[in-house]
Amino acid sequence: MQDAAPTPEQILEARNAVDGAVIRTPVLSLKQAALVERVGNAASLTMKLELFQHAGSFKARGNLLGIRRLTPEERTAGVIAASGGNHALAVSWAAARQNVRATLVMPKATDPLRVDGCKSAGAEVILVDDIAAAFDEMNRLAEARGLTVMHPFEGTHMTLGAATLGAEIIEDLPHLDCMIVAVGGGGLIGGVAAAIRQVKPDCTVIGVEPVGADSLSRSFEKGEAVRIGKVDTIADSLGSPAALPFSFSVAKQYVTEIVRIEDRLMVDAMILMRDALKLVAEPACAAALAAATGPLRDQLTGKNVCVLACGSNIGAQRYNMLLDGR
Known part of the structure; x- marks a missing residue:
């Protein structure tokens, strides 16, 4: 695994590799009246609709x-991942x-959708019983069956995949002043940030x-990748228990x-996306908008801002449960 961030040349190579296979997802200007009041005095607010990507994210x-x-040998054997x-x-x-x-090893509580x-x-x-057991079983099966583990965020391919997304954003929004991205393990924001800031520092x-x-x-505060122990959030797609060195x-x-x-705040943003944009968003998908309309609101005054709707796969039962329980 390389130690350095992806270069513009590597990002272009990755874009060429996925061209025609992934969707160049649209950007949406958020001018609806229901949002204008919530976003304060940002010069503009745009949403990158990556929830319309293949597989929903x-x-x-x-x-x-x-x-x-x-x-060829790895392709023949197959791949495995632990994820809910x-x-x-x-x-x-x-x-x-x-x-x-x-092969996917998933917690029993995973959304049936x-x-x-x-x-x-x-x-x-x-x-299996929970996400910890899922990773244990993934590692056991990978060894027993000779399967290649597909990590959810730690790896050059995941960072480069995210960088192809960032490259689209800065091409579509060349006057962008601020990009807001939800964080799970860190692969997404690292790739997006590398692509954007190498073009517009x-x-x-x-x-x-x-x-x-x-x-x-916590890793930023300590200056190294750390593990936090317990994860406690409704945003299961953002529930990584640790940062890892490369990402x-x-x-x-x-x-x-x-x-x-x-x-x-994520639940509030889910409701806002439903009512103003007619979008069904899981908590992770709404996180960037939640920050833009919450703690970052005043900080965004006068800026051209984009929030990333990173993906959404949520069944009706869980969606309604989250909104009804607010």
């Missing part, structure tokens, strides 16, 4: 790159597209983490700052 990009890089979130669906999609067998989506793509799904890139899953915030190093180089938000 940005993770399709990096997983497609990762599976394309497999050796969008990563599982993206691995299933990317593997099916390239005729590679995928995600489990069914993986199975529909042809993946083998194994349900004065553009700030701000990460958004749940208070109960703030491994990258942390890229994020540290290019991310301007990280803010923490309470879960209730």
Whole structure:
């Protein structure tokens, strides 16, 4: 694994590799009256609609790159991942597209929509008690069956996949002053930030983490990748218990700052996206907008801002439960 952040040349190569295979997702100017009042005095506010990507999230990009890089022997054996979130669906999609067998180890509490989506793509799904057990079983099966592990964020292919997204954003929004991105493990924001700030260094890139899953915030404070122990947030797609060295190093180089938000702000933003934009968003998808309309509101005055709707895979039962429980 390389130690340095992806270069513009590597990002261009990655874009060429996924061209025609992933969707160049649209950007939406948020001029609706229901949003104008909430975003304060930002000069403009735009949303990158990556929830319209294949498999419902940005993770399709990096997983497609990762599976394309497999050796013939690795392709024959297949891949495996542990995930209860969008990563599982993206691995299933990317593997099916390239005729590679995928095994997903998922917690029993995973949203049924995600489990069914993986199975529909042809993946083998194994349900275990929780996410810790999922990683243990993933490692056991990888060793026993000779499978290649597809990590949800730590790896050059995942960072480069995210960088292809960042490159689209800065092409579509050349006057961008501030990009706001939800943070899980750090692969997404690192790749997006590297792509944007190597083209426009004065553009700030701000990460958004749940208070109960703030491994990258703590890592920034300590100056090294750390593990936090307990994860406690409704945003399961952002619930990484640890930052890891490569993705942390890229994020540290290019991310301007990280803010923490309470879960209730994500629920408020989910409602705002439903009512003003007619979009069904999971908590992680709403996190960037939650920060823009919450703790970052005054900081964005006079700036051209983009928030990333990073992906959304949520069933009606869980969606209604979250909104009814606010």
